[in-house]
Amino acid sequence: MIKLHVKNETSRLRAVILGTAKSNGPTPNVDQAYDPKSLEHIKAGTYPLEDDMVKEMEAVAKVFEKYDVTVYRPEIIENCNQIFSRDIGFVIDDTFVKANILPDREEELEAIQYVIDQMNPEKVVRPPEEVHIEGGDVLVWNDHIFIGTYREPDYANYIVARTNLEGVEYITKQFPHKTVKSFNLRKSQVNPKDNALHLDCCFQPIGTNKAILHKEGFLEEEEYEWLLNFFGKENCFIISKDEMYNMNSNVFSISESVIISEQNFTRLNTWLRDQGFTVEEVPYAEIAKQEGLLRCSTLPLIRD
Template sequence: MFQIFYMLHLNVTDETSVLKAVVLGTAESCGPTPKPEEAYDPKSLEHILAGTYPLEKDMVLEMEGFAAVFKKHNVTVYRPEVLKDCNQIFSRDIAFVIGSKLILANILPDREKEIDAILHVLDKIPEESIIRPPEEVHVEGGDVMPWKDYIFIGTYTAKDYSEHITARTNKAAVDYISKQFPEKTIKSFELRKSKNAKENALHLDCCFQPIGKGKAILHKNGFLVEEEYQWLVDFFGEENIFEITADEMYQMFSNVFSISPEVIVSEKSFVRLNIWLKEQGFIVEEIAYSEISKQEGLLRCSTLPLIRE
C-alpha cells in the first residue's frame, strides 16, 4: 500500500487565530533531576536546590492533559521523537513560525539535538520555507510573537549579555528578523534578566502575551525600559490589559495559550486570571500544569504552532 505524503503549508500571523496544527513537546524520558550547575534558568535552580524539582511522571500527566484539550478542539498534534534522558518539553524554544516560514532557533548548544527530534515534522515542510539563521543570531521562540502587521521581539542588548544564561535573544536576532520580514513592523522590548526567579523575564512571553478580543496580559517589571512597557499599554488600551503581579509572573500567568480568539488554555490555579478571562467572554480550558512551571516555562513554551487559520 502506498503511503500518502503531504506537505504542511505553514501559516502563523498572530497568537490567537484558530489553531489547526501544533508541535507539543514531550516530558517522556526527560532525564534525572539536573545538577545545580546544569540549570538553564533561576527557577529550575531554585527547585533543584529545594528538592522540589518536578518528577517525570507528573509532567507527562500534565502534558497529556494539554494534548487532550487539543484533541477536543480538533487540532492536529505532532510530538517530538523521544530522546533518552533529554528534556524536550519546551518546543517553542527550538523553532517558531512567522507567516509561511519556520525559523530554527540557535539555542543553547546542549539543546541542539532537540531539533533532530522533530525532523519528521520538518520533512513535511518545503525546504524553502525553513530558515536557519547564522550563528551570531541568538533567538528563541518565547521571545518572538507575530501579531498581524507587527512582530514583537523580547531581547537583551546590554554589554553583559554573554554573562546571562537567561539572555536568549540578542540584537543580531532583531536585525535578522527585520530583514527576513521587511513587510512587518518590528517592535523590540528590553527584558529584565536576573538570577532572582521572581524578577527574571526569561522570554517575552514570561511578562506579556496578547490574547483574543484585543486584550493582553502584562507585567511592568519584566521590562527594563518603562517607555517600551507603556507602548504596549497604549497599543492595547489600558482597559484591555490584565496587569499581573511579580508573584503571578513568577507563576507564569502570562504564559497561557490561545487555541482561538475565544478559547484559552490556562493553569487551573490561576484563579484571578481565569475569573477575569471568563468575565471578558473567553472559554477557559483549565488544566494542571504547575509542575512544569517549576522549570520557568508553561503552556505557550510547550507549543510550536505550525498552522493557524
C-alpha cells in the same frame, strides 16, 4: 505537505508541535540549571518528576483533541528535556525559523526533523550562528512582530538572555513587510521573580485586542507603556510579581475565544471568563517549576 500559516497568536489553531516530558532525564545538578526557577527547585528538592509532567502534558493533548487540532510530538531522546518546543523554532506567516538555541539543546531540533521534512524546504530558514533567538521571545501579531531581547553590554554573561540584537536585526531583515518592535527584558540568574526569561513570560496578546502584561519584566518603562497604549489600558490584565513567577502570562490560545490556562490562575481565569473567553483549565504547576508554561511547550504550525 504541511502548509505553514501563522499570522498571530490567537487565530484558530489547526496544527501544533506539543513537547514531551517522556524520558526527561534525572533531576539536573545545580550547575546544569539554565534558569533561576529550576535552580530554586533543584536546591529545594522540589524539582518536578517525570510522571507528573507527563500527566500534565497529556491533559493539554486532550484539550487539543477536543478542539480537533493536529498534534505532532518530538521523537523521544533518552534522558533529554524536550518539553519546551517553543524554544527551538517558530513560524512567522508561512516560514519556519529554526532557532539558535543553547548548544546543549541542538538534538531537540533533530527530534522534530520529521515534521520539518514535511514543510516546503524553501520556507525553512536557519539564522547564522551569531544570531541568538528563541521562540519564547517572538510574538507574531498581524502586521507586528514583538521580540524580547537584552540590550545591555553584559549580554554574554547571562545564560537567561536568549535573544540578542542580531536576532532582532535578522527577523527585521527576513520579514521586511512587518513592523518589528523589540523590548529590553529584565534578567536575573539568581532571582526568578526578577527574571523575564522570554518576552512571553511578561507579555502575551489574547483575543483580538487584549493582552496580559507584567510591568517589571521590562527594563525600560516606556516600552511597557507602549504596549499598554497599543492594546489600551482597559484591555490589559496586569499581573503581579508572584503571578509572573507562576507564569500567568504564559497561557496558550486555541482561538480568539478559547484559552488553555493553568487551573491555579484564579484571578486571571476569572477575568478571562468575565471578558467572554472560554478557559480550558489544566494542571501545569509542575512544569511551571522550570520557568516555562503552556506557550513555551507548544509550537503552532497552522492557524486559520
